[in-house]
Amino acid sequence: MAADVDKKEDDSKHSQQNGHQSPSYGSWICRGIWTLLIVGAVPLLAFWIKYYQDAQLLKRHEESVRTLGAEGLFLFSSLDTDHDLYLSPEEFKPIAEKLTGITPPVDFEEEVTHDPNGETLTLEAKMQPLRLDSMTKSKDGFLGVSHSSLSGLRSWKSPAVPSSSFSASQFRAFLPPKNKVAVGDTWWVIPSELNIFTGYLPNNRYHPPSPKGKEVLIHSLLSMFHPRPFIKSRFAPQGAVACIRASNDFYFDIVFRIHAEFQLNDVPDFPFWFTPGKFTGNIVLSKDASHVRHFHLYVPNDRSLNVDMEWLYGASESSNMEVDIGYLPQLELQSTGPSTPSIIMDEEGNIIDSRDGGGEPIQFVFEDIHWTSEMSRQEATRRLEVTFYPFQKVSYLPFSEAFDRAAAENKLVHSILLWGALDDQSC
Known part of the structure; x- marks a missing residue:
């Protein structure tokens, strides 16, 4: 029995010395190659899906322009809040109200319960x-x-x-x-x-x-x-x-x-x-x-x-x-x-x-x-x-006062001329 084991070990060493790998080593190489192929294919597949979606979106956009015209598409887009190129009943509601002149009461979400006797x-x-x-x-x-x-x-x-x-x-x-x-x-x-x-x-x-x-x-x-x-x-x-x-x-x-x-x-x-x-x-x-x-x-x-x-x-x-x-x-x-x-x-x-x-x-x-x-x-x-x-947080001074402060503190003056105001939404 010992002689048989020694013989198998000698055969294994002989196989490795002659450049041959074990079957398990070869299967590991195959799995690694397949893993690399799959990993490489994922971004490629994502690219083609994105390309296809963009192409379909562009096609639908061109069809919309031909059907509605540029201004019609603009109006449609202003209503299509989720940008899926379809108008849901909720999205169409402003147009329905405009055409019928009927505005249903708005049920706003309140976070305060009103006291009727308050x-x-x-x-x-x-x-x-x-x-x-x-x-x-x-x-x-x-x-x-x-x-x-x-x-x-x-x-x-x-x-x-x-x-x-x-x-x-x-x-x-x-x-x-x-x-x-x-x-x-x-x-x-x-x-x-x-x-x-x-x-x-x-x-x-x-x-x-x-x-x-x-x-x-x-x-x-x-x-x-x-x-x-x-x-x-x-x-x-x-x-x-x-x-x-x-x-x-x-x-x-x-x-x-x-x-x-x-x-x-x-x-x-x-x-x-x-x-x-x-x-x-x-x-x-x-x-x-x-x-x-x-x-x-x-x-x-x-x-x-x-x-x-x-x-x-x-x-x-x-x-x-x-x-x-x-x-x-x-x-x-x-x-x-x-x-x-x-x-x-x-x-x-x-x-x-x-x-x-x-x-x-x-x-x-x-x-x-x-x-x-x-x-x-x-x-x-x-x-x-x-x-x-x-x-x-920085102190801004009127033009006449800025130079006196600059001279006193030995600093330069940064002058800003605006058509409007920098600290509100009017400019």
Whole structure:
């Protein structure tokens, strides 16, 4: 038996010395080759699938252009939000509403359950339309301007909803998160989703997406001005930021800033984007959002140009876009007074007074608010600016003061000349 084993070992050594490999070694080589082929084939297969999909998409695009024409395809694309070249019933709804004139009630997603017996706040909207003579470039027949291009702008002369009532609890959207309750703290009410890497949102849109969560209140407020507000602007920074200006045991005074825009045109006209430099204001509300003492939202008018306007005059976004800026004298919402309850109950839950449509309003006397901690409105506004634009951490000085500071600190002067403003959306 031992002799047989020795003989097999000698035969194996002899085989290896003559350059022959064992069968298991050969099968390992075969498996390795097949693995390499499979690994190499995967990206090649993915390339051909992508090539085929792109070719099919191009073919469908060419067929669409032949069928609809360039402008028809543009309108189709503005409705085709998922870019699958098919219109779902939801995507076709704006056209159906346009053709029938019937707009069903919108069921927005709310994050606040309203108390039917809670307090209500009445807001009034005021507006002075854009001064057309402040548009420095745009006249009829010049620079892609036609009567239809500016039709939405020219017809927007007053608020869509002059007065509206809101539940005080809706303004809970402005309350700070639990870790941001100190004076001077800032937070994102509506976070920005755009940056230099994500680019910007498309221009060929007419109807804003349905708002969700805290966007619902902002959408409702801005809808008092115009029926088509876009809460998330096309360009960064988008969203809304708030800062606690003052606080005591029961109330916050919160300063806020919102970057949003309006779509003034509707089909068949090409889109016209109206982008105020910013919306800002403040709200004084109880920490449980059951009572709103004061609310004010407005577009600042202290600069000679405070609105950016961009519109298309053809189906191509890249080559048929025109831009101008102008001056908007007034666009603001103001509370008519503190929020008030519709009924007053005694300690046993019995109604002792109520407010109805035909009776006299309930008379209330509100106590003065004394702040235990506060900062200036100017400082709170600066913190909002730094949150939106980090470059605002640097001190910017008027031209006449810059050279004195430079001489005192032995530094150079960096001068910036702008047509518009660098720290808002009007430029």
